[in-house]
Amino acid sequence: MRVRKILVLLVASLLLLSAPGPAASKRKKPKKQSGDTVQRKYWLPYPGGVMHRINQGFHGRWTHNDGNQNEYAIDFGSVVGDVVCATREGTVIRIADADQSDDKNVIMIQHEDGEVSVYAHNQLGSVKVTEGDDVVAGTEICCMGKLLHLHFAVWKGFRGIPMGFKDVDDPNGEPIEFHVYKSKNYIDKRKAGIVDLEMLKKMSLDRLMKSARKYMDKKKYKRARKYLKRAQQHPSADDKLKKEIADAFAKIESEAVKTLDKAKKLLAANKPRDAKKVLFKMMRYFKGTKVFEEARQLLRSIKMVSLKERKIIQSPEKMLERVDELIKEERFNAVFNLLNSLTKIKGKVGEKAKKIRDGLMNSKEIQKKRESKKSEEEIRLIFERVEQLRKAYEYEEAIGQLKRLIRLYPDTDAAKKAKKLIKVVEDEM
Structure with missing residues (x-):
């Protein structure tokens, strides 16, 4: 019995020790997100179309610790000389530009609601504004310095506050650490999708x-x-x-x-x-x-x-008369097509058409004219092809076509024209 009582007492004491006390029962509330009530008032601090990486965000593990002035600051990764732009319309109220290490070079811009945007670690001598200047979002104000990042913060009453960016799609416009963001901070905000209807x-x-x-x-x-x-x-x-x-x-x-x-x-x-x-x-x-x-x-x-x-000339006899007109017009392809059709007709018309066709085929003058017409047509087509290739920026192919023309018709005006055109195309390349 004594052993049983001892065991019961031991179990009870263990249970009492493991039970949470009044302090332990109060669970710690989760930390409120920085951007829960933040309005997107700002644009990213670099020119529209440019991309930068977030090296350190809100509550950063290195220098943006909870409780200090930099709690809600953001470090944008950069290269020396990268352009920094105003994130919002305002007035330049302070410029510090004397630190050789770039660490303490700062520009501050005050906005209409009393908030102040802070741009730190700027390149020495790169400041493009003066104190008292009014700037708009997208105005170039300086360049990024040797520390290879821009330290950006928004203050109100010399205390860092969270800010939201219009060109950041993440919740509340808050950039996420190690993510890369493309700016829409153009001087002309139409490029960012903001439309002035007028x-x-x-x-x-x-x-x-x-x-x-x-x-x-x-x-x-x-x-x-x-x-x-x-x-x-x-x-x-x-x-x-x-x-x-x-x-x-x-x-x-x-x-x-x-x-x-x-x-x-x-x-x-x-x-x-x-x-x-x-x-x-x-x-x-x-x-x-x-x-x-x-x-x-x-x-x-x-x-x-x-x-x-x-309809009148549909009769074979009339069609045969049409041959003479076509010869005068030097439309030789039409002549031979018509004669080839007429030779298939039995009788005198067919025989006459065959005789005319053979005579034309044996005529050196006609053949010479045909060749001339054919070459003219080919030259025309080559030049047309060259123009198409030039419009498509296929200059090498265009030069190849012109050289082919020179090779086919070496002692002609077309060849001279082609040689001149080759120089023009070479200049365009």
């Missing part, structure tokens, strides 16, 4: 007019009309600009009338093919003008006439 409207109008003027200069009136119409309806267009737009529309109308008159003159001179080319140009560039519909009707009438003529 400025945007003006820019939009400027772009429209720039495009309209460009296409007017190139005589691409259809596109010019499109941009002019948009600019005319733009809310920011003033009277001066509207007058310029009206003058441009008048010029387009005048050009359309001139083009239509040219087509009519060609028709009067019995040149329907040339008239069609001019009218097709009208269809392409002058859509929407007052004379556009008249030009369309005229083109349709020419097409109807050509269709009737085509």
